[in-house]
Amino acid sequence: MIKHLQPVSSASANTLLAQAYPQIKRAFGALVEPFTLHAPAPRLLAGIWMATRETELVGIVRREIKEAVAATVSRLNQCPYCVDAHTMMLHATSAHGTATAISQVNDGEIQDPAIRQIVTWADATRSPDDPLLLRPPFSEAEAPEIIGTAVA
Structure with a gap:
């Protein structure tokens, strides 16, 4: 999926990514491409992670x-x-x-x-x-x- 972007590794992640990466790993078992492709824009990644987490991973709907x-x-x-x-x-x-x-x-x-x-x-x-x-x-x-x- 990622051909033209360089993913940001956990080791070099800024504070926002350093907070989001462990949460993504816990939820999906790995840092999956739909999230890591947004890592060069940490605020965008954080927003996408928040929207995904709050809608798909928690709540009352099966x-x-x-x-x-x-x-x-x-x-x-x-x-x-x-x-x-x-x-x-x-x-x-x-x-x-x-x-x-x-x-x-x-x-x-x-x-x-x-x-x-x-x-x-x-x-x-x-x-x-x-x-x-x-x-x-x-x-x-x-x-x-x-x-x-x-x-x-």
């Missing part, structure tokens, strides 16, 4: 729902790397059928009706006039996490 949203939006954005990353996380939550359905653009095969509805909603986010966006399949309490995941 992780597989958030990963399904992220995988669907990644598919819409035509980012195969991102689709792979999020469907791998879906597999880690044991949502194997959902991961396969999203990666194969076969959303109708998603067995969990709640996830299927949210994937349909996520798919509609590219169409601002879609009526589903006015009546999302999640509660007001869940909205910050789900919408945040879609835009993160």
Whole structure:
């Protein structure tokens, strides 16, 4: 993924990166490229890490729902790397059928009706006039996490 940027190593990280890097490692097991590619701009990396952490990694919404949203939006954005990353996380939550359905653009095969509805909603986010966006399949309490995941 990184061809034209030099990642900033942990040893040479400034204070902001030195704070973010261990948190990213704890959450993902490694310093993964979607974060390290922003390291040359530490404040940008910190903002992206904050948005990811607060929407995808904490809260009341089940992780597989958030990963399904992220995988669907990644598919819409035509980012195969991102689709792979999020469907791998879906597999880690044991949502194997959902991961396969999203990666194969076969959303109708998603067995969990709640996830299927949210994937349909996520798919509609590219169409601002879609009526589903006015009546999302999640509660007001869940909205910050789900919408945040879609835009993160």
